[in-house]
Amino acid sequence: MGDTSTEMMTGPRGPKKRRVMSSNNIIIYGTLALVCLYYLLPLYVMIVTSLKGMPEIRLGNIFSPPVEVTFEPWVKAWSEACTGINCEGLSRGFSNSVKILIPSVFVSIAVASVSGYALVNWRFKGSETFFTILIFGAFIPYQVMIYPIVIILRETGGFIGDVTGTDFRLMGSIWGLVIVHTIFGMPILTLLFRNYFTSVPDELFKAARVDGAGFWGIYFKIMLPMSLPIFVVAMILQVTGIWNDFLFGVIYTKPETYPMTVQLNNIVNSVQGVKEYNVNMAATLLTGLVPLTIYFVSGRLFVRGIAAGAVKG
Amino acid sequence: MSSTDAGQLDTAMKRPPRLLKNLAAKFAAVPMVLIALVIFVGCTIWTIYHSFTRSRLLPAPEKWVGLENYERLWSESRWLISIENLAIYGFFSLILSLSIGFILAALLDRKIRFENTIRTIILYPFALSFVVTGLAWQWILNPQLGLQNVVRNWGWETFTFDPLNNAEIVIYGILIAGIWQGSGFVMVLLLAGMRGIDEDIWKASRVEGIPAWKTYIFIVMPMMRPVFVTAIVIIASGIIKVYDLVVAQTSGGPGIASEVPAKYVIEKMFFSQNLGLGFAASTMMLLSVLIVLIPWAYLEFGGKKNG
Numbered sequence: 001m002g003d004t005s006t007e008m009m010t011g012p013r014g015p016k017k018r019r020v021m022s023s024n025n026i027i028i029y030g031t032l033a034l035v036c037l038y039y040l041l042p043l044y045v046m047i048v049t050s051l052k053g054m055p056e057i058r059l060g061n062i063f064s065p066p067v068e069v070t071f072e073p074w075v076k077a078w079s080e081a082c083t084g085i086n087c088e089g090l091s092r093g094f095s096n097s098v099k100i101l102i103p104s105v106f107v108s109i110a111v112a113s114v115s116g117y118a119l120v121n122w123r124f125k126g127s128e129t130f131f132t133i134l135i136f137g138a139f140i141p142y143q144v145m146i147y148p149i150v151i152i153l154r155e156t157g158g159f160i161g162d163v164t165g166t167d168f169r170l171m172g173s174i175w176g177l178v179i180v181h182t183i184f185g186m187p188i189l190t191l192l193f194r195n196y197f198t199s200v201p202d203e204l205f206k207a208a209r210v211d212g213a214g215f216w217g218i219y220f221k222i223m224l225p226m227s228l229p230i231f232v233v234a235m236i237l238q239v240t241g242i243w244n245d246f247l248f249g250v251i252y253t254k255p256e257t258y259p260m261t262v263q264l265n266n267i268v269n270s271v272q273g274v275k276e277y278n279v280n281m282a283a284t285l286l287t288g289l290v291p292l293t294i295y296f297v298s299g300r301l302f303v304r305g306i307a308a309g310a311v312k313g
Numbered sequence: 314m315s316s317t318d319a320g321q322l323d324t325a326m327k328r329p330p331r332l333l334k335n336l337a338a339k340f341a342a343v344p345m346v347l348i349a350l351v352i353f354v355g356c357t358i359w360t361i362y363h364s365f366t367r368s369r370l371l372p373a374p375e376k377w378v379g380l381e382n383y384e385r386l387w388s389e390s391r392w393l394i395s396i397e398n399l400a401i402y403g404f405f406s407l408i409l410s411l412s413i414g415f416i417l418a419a420l421l422d423r424k425i426r427f428e429n430t431i432r433t434i435i436l437y438p439f440a441l442s443f444v445v446t447g448l449a450w451q452w453i454l455n456p457q458l459g460l461q462n463v464v465r466n467w468g469w470e471t472f473t474f475d476p477l478n479n480a481e482i483v484i485y486g487i488l489i490a491g492i493w494q495g496s497g498f499v500m501v502l503l504l505a506g507m508r509g510i511d512e513d514i515w516k517a518s519r520v521e522g523i524p525a526w527k528t529y530i531f532i533v534m535p536m537m538r539p540v541f542v543t544a545i546v547i548i549a550s551g552i553i554k555v556y557d558l559v560v561a562q563t564s565g566g567p568g569i570a571s572e573v574p575a576k577y578v579i580e581k582m583f584f585s586q587n588l589g590l591g592f593a594a595s596t597m598m599l600l601s602v603l604i605v606l607i608p609w610a611y612l613e614f615g616g617k618k619n620g
Contacts, residue, residue, distance in 0.1 A: 028420055035417065036434045042449045042493065043437075049452065061463050062453065115345040122338035130342075130349040137353030139550050139606055143578040143595040147588070148356035151372075186348050215337035244442030246557035251583065261444045265561050268448050277452060288445040295440035296433070303436070303501055 050282035057277050077283035083266040090283050093263030100174050100259055104181040105238045111182055116193025117223050121205050138187035146251055172254040180248050189234055196230040233305040236298050240291040260287050364592035382593035395572040398484045403552040409492050410548055414499030419529050422507050436497035447561030450490035480570035487562055499544055506540030549605045553598055574598050
């Protein structure tokens with residue numbers, strides 16, 4: 001820090017001279033390099049382990065790069081790994097997760113954005129109270145609500161099935177999980193949309209009203225097109241959140257509809273058979289691939305999403 | 314405000330009854346109202362009520378037993394271990410992620426090169442699920458083939474770090490994974506707060522000749538109080554929810570040494586058919602959240618009204 005104060009003493013005339021390598025900088029960059037190494041290490045270990053054969057793993061060092069690169073563990077993790085008697089690999093969990101993800105993201109964002117819009121432009125008596133309950137609801141541990149929701153899903157699902165004369169069920173089905181993700185996504189997403197819609201100029205809304213546009217007209221013709229960035233942020237938030245969910249997957253689905261995270265855990269922590277660490281790591285990486293891709297592609301938007309969600313929360 | 318404008322516009326026509334006004338808007342708000350009332354309020358009350366009943370396989374609202382479940386809960390070693398683990402995990406996770414997060418944020422704040430790259434590297438674990446995190450660290454901490462083995466092969470024969478086999482320190486093994494996953498997020502939060510601080514503060518401290526580290530600790534940190542409060546609330550509510558990480562990394566083992574309350578609740582409710590105990594335990598979780606939340610809400614919202 002001493003160098004910056006001496007710079008001030010000599011007087012700031014002309015462009016500031018920047019010494020590239022002061023002792024301070026060495027400390028800063030050195031520390032950061034070590035820190036980066038620590039954060040990257042697990043990813044590195046997972047990758048090299050997943051590319052080794054089992055004999056090499058048993059002999060050696062988790063940090064050493066593979067002597068003989070093999071992609072067999074990846075193939076096995078994807079299409080042959082077993083959970084109990086089922087040996088279809090992670091591919092089933094992947095397709096389940098996709099089937100859960102798409103409707104969950106769509107429904108949760110649709111419901112929350114409309115709620116946020118209603119909270120900003122169409123306030124009604126008590127609307128702020130409901131919003132406050134939602135925000136406090138975000139802090140209630142899921143364990144408190146998880147069982148009564150099981151009952152609600154079972155009863156309403158059964159009721160719908162009886163009325164329509166089908167074997168429709170909510171409990172254990174993908175639709176039950178979609179509802180659960182919508183419920184627990186509500187606090188953060190509604191907050192996100194409400195805060196964003198507040199910044200849309202009120203004159204636009206009033207002008208549209210004068211022109212005779214109604215609730216849905218204004219939502220689709222003005223709010224939605226003007227708020228695309230926040231929809232992208234919400235999507236990033238939801239896709240990673242829902243993909244990474246484990247708890248709701250365990251509770252509200254059954255083995256045939258288990259999402260990828262649950263299936264991954266069952267494969268790796270299965271007590272039967274010989275542990276195949278390379279297959280386990282390939283499976284772990286496969287499960288992490290979707291959120292990681294979103295993270296690296298979306299970059300700043302991801303940061304903005306979590307920060308927007310958190311700072312105002 | 315807008316709804317009254319809308320009302321004035323309607324006066325040319327016949328004014329519809331108050332309840333039917335803006336029907337589309339009210340209809341659209343139904344999911345929000347239902348979620349707030351039925352789920353967040355209704356289900357919470359339902360669970361609290363049933364924690365005072367002798368529910369086993371099925372909820373039994375008629376069998377009121379008062380505090381019996383709570384007495385049994387607090388005499389069960391599995392629950393006591395869960396609480397102890399949560400306390401250790403919570404304490405260190407709060408301290409470590411705040412201090413690591415702050416130091417990293419301060420380092421990145423120094424207008425360094427490659428800031429984006431470094432931030433991307435530090436934050437990426439946060440995009441991964443706890444299951445992936447837990448399994449990765451389960452492998453790294455593997456007592457036979459993992460880190461311990463590597464260090465021993467390097468020549469330090471007596472090196473011992475086997476948290477996943479050692480009931481005494483297993484919770485610290487989980488802590489390492491938790492910090493790895495979450496500290497980047499704390500850093501991003503604190504960095505955003507740091508960037509919001511007036512540049513003039515820095516000019517002033519430079520003129521006074523105060524070293525940068527002192528400025529960070531004695532001037533910047535106190536100014537970041539609101540950001541810290543937010544970070545603490547978020548970290549704390551995350552700590553109480555810890556579940557998947559433990560399930561993936563240790564399955565609660567060795568034995569029951571790494572059990573946590575969130576896992577205890579799920580086990581009682583869905584695997585050992587003791588709903589009453591599960592409800593009591595989840596009510597205790599709610600209580601611990603309230604202990605954190607109420608002072609915060611009071612400071613954030615109560616204080617503003619008065620001052």
